[in-house]
Amino acid sequence: MVQEEGSSSVTSSPLQFFSMMSLSPTVGSPYPWLRELKSEERGLYLIQLLVACANHVATNSIENANIGLEHISLLSSPDGDTMQRIAAYFTEALADRMLKSWPGLHKALNSTKISSISEQILVQRLFFELCPFLRLSYVITNQAILEAMEGEKVVHIIDLNSFEPAQWINLLQLFSARPEGPPHLRITGIHEQKEVLEQMAHRLNEEAEKLDIPFQFNPIASKLENLDVESLRVKTGEALAVSSVLQLHTLLAFDDEMLRRTSPLVSKNSNSISMQGGFHTKTRTLGDFLEKDVINAYSPSPDSNSSSPLSLAASPKMVTFLNALWSLSPKLMVVTEQESNHNGFSLMDRIMEALTFYAALFDCLESTVPRGSIERQKVEKMLLGEEIKNIIACEGVERKERHEKLEKWIPRLELSGFGRVPLSYHGMLQATRLLQSYGYDGYKIKEENGCLVICWQNQPLYSVSAWRFRRYS
Numbered sequence: 389m390v391q392e393e394g395s396s397s398v399t400s401s402p403l404q405f406f407s408m409m410s411l412s413p414t415v416g417s418p419y420p421w422l423r424e425l426k427s428e429e430r431g432l433y434l435i436q437l438l439v440a441c442a443n444h445v446a447t448n449s450i451e452n453a454n455i456g457l458e459h460i461s462l463l464s465s466p467d468g469d470t471m472q473r474i475a476a477y478f479t480e481a482l483a484d485r486m487l488k489s490w491p492g493l494h495k496a497l498n499s500t501k502i503s504s505i506s507e508q509i510l511v512q513r514l515f516f517e518l519c520p521f522l523r524l525s526y527v528i529t530n531q532a533i534l535e536a537m538e539g540e541k542v543v544h545i546i547d548l549n550s551f552e553p554a555q556w557i558n559l560l561q562l563f564s565a566r567p568e569g570p571p572h573l574r575i576t577g578i579h580e581q582k583e584v585l586e587q588m589a590h591r592l593n594e595e596a597e598k599l600d601i602p603f604q605f606n607p608i609a610s611k612l613e614n615l616d617v618e619s620l621r622v623k624t625g626e627a628l629a630v631s632s633v634l635q636l637h638t639l640l641a642f643d644d645e646m647l648r649r650t651s652p653l654v655s656k657n658s659n660s661i662s663m664q665g666g667f668h669t670k671t672r673t674l675g676d677f678l679e680k681d682v683i684n685a686y687s688p689s690p691d692s693n694s695s696s697p698l699s700l701a702a703s704p705k706m707v708t709f710l711n712a713l714w715s716l717s718p719k720l721m722v723v724t725e726q727e728s729n730h731n732g733f734s735l736m737d738r739i740m741e742a743l744t745f746y747a748a749l750f751d752c753l754e755s756t757v758p759r760g761s762i763e764r765q766k767v768e769k770m771l772l773g774e775e776i777k778n779i780i781a782c783e784g785v786e787r788k789e790r791h792e793k794l795e796k797w798i799p800r801l802e803l804s805g806f807g808r809v810p811l812s813y814h815g816m817l818q819a820t821r822l823l824q825s826y827g828y829d830g831y832k833i834k835e836e837n838g839c840l841v842i843c844w845q846n847q848p849l850y851s852v853s854a855w856r857f858r859r860y861s
Contacts (some may be wrong), residue, residue, distance in 0.1 A: 431471035446735045470754045477773040481780035511770040525724040526555035531815035536720040540627040543571040548632045550577025553591040564599040576606040617712040630721040640790040642705035710804035717857040726791035727848040730779045748847040794851045809854035810838030
């Protein structure tokens with residue numbers, strides 16, 4: 389059990405206890421006292437047990453990983469406290485990765501799963517309602533577009549993930565209030581589902597008619613990686629803006645095999661980590677524990693923080709796509725991405741980064757939404773849980789959730805010919821007012837080199853940056 393600081397204990401640290409269980413497959417159920425731990429004590433045990441178990445998965449120690457998953461499952465719960473929920477989805481992801489060692493078994497267990505696009509759209513909209521991140525991104529993006537398009541009479545916006553009409557309804561209202569009057573506005577919406585685009589067109593045409601704004605919606609049913617730039621139909625004389633919200637990172641999946649072939653950083657030995665040190669008992673937040681006890685207890689593999697020109701230049705799919713956007717001469721491009729590095733070669737690097745990132749996201753929901761909320765459970769399982777599974781269980785082109793930090797996006801976009809546009813103080817002010825109006829506590833917005841970073845407490849979660857065709861610089 390956890391003791392007060394300075395007192396002795398006959399019980400080993402969680403990692404020592406887990407190690408003992410791992411090396412003794414005949415050990416039965418865990419000691420009953422595990423179930424009686426208080427929330428914070430249980431959370432600390434879960435994190436360290438989870439990291440130890442992940443190490444076994446990374447090193448393909450299947451028997452020990454199986455024992456670890458069994459014990460963790462007794463403490464985790466998809467409807468418990470923050471750490472119990474996180475542990476439930478991380479163990480599910482680890483188990484899925486293990487199952488992929490037996491492709492036939494994995495396919496058989498997943499053969500009847502139905503992936504509904506309508507459910508995916510629903511859960512994205514629930515995330516929009518329950519957390520302020522997308523709202524903040526939309527407010528900042530729209531303010532940047534409004535400022536960049538001052539005085540323009542014909543405006544064309546390309547939306548790389550057109551599923552939420554709220555963003556453009558707000559922009560229509562902003563354009564309507566312009567002193568010089570609204571421009572002629574054309575929005576090209578890209579989404580793989582035609583029905584989603586039809587709903588977008590209906591809502592936006594309805595709003596534009598109400599505001600008496602000349603408006604046209606151009607739908608393109610396509611996945612981003614298959615997008616034909618010619619279909620965007622950019623016309624001479626249009627002032628062009630591009631909006632990318634949590635989309636660009638998916639293109640990195642198509643460059644995975646090339647990076648693996650050319651990078652000397654990939655190593656079989658880079659998967660596992662070594663946890664050292666004792667089990668600290670001082671009361672701290674989950675974020676404090678992750679940062680001080682877990683994240684700092686191992687050395688990341690060399691690639692985890694690399695932003696070398698080699699790794700940026702060796703991404704032909706991304707380079708081709710960004711070059712195609714650059715060739716359209718956009719007056720503005722606003723990019724929102726997750727501010728975390730989930731694209732490392734090492735599985736353990738990805739797991740540790742993901743633990744910190746998703747702990748903060750789950751904590752956001754814990755602070756604002758009741759535990760029993762069906763909507764919250766859907767967001768955690770169908771959106772966040774699926775992202776966690778993709779980061780941990782998938783490789784190659786299947787691994788779409790390749791989130792990277794601003795420190796990598798900045799040189800990548802600059803190499804493609806884009807120049808940075810500092811986001812204005814007014815945009816930050818609008819976002820801060822939105823947080824205040826909804827009564828969101830714990831969220832912060834920081835300015836970094838002209839970009840804005842949205843944080844939960846002090847943990848960066850999403851970045852918003854603005855760019856333009858260099859001729860406008």
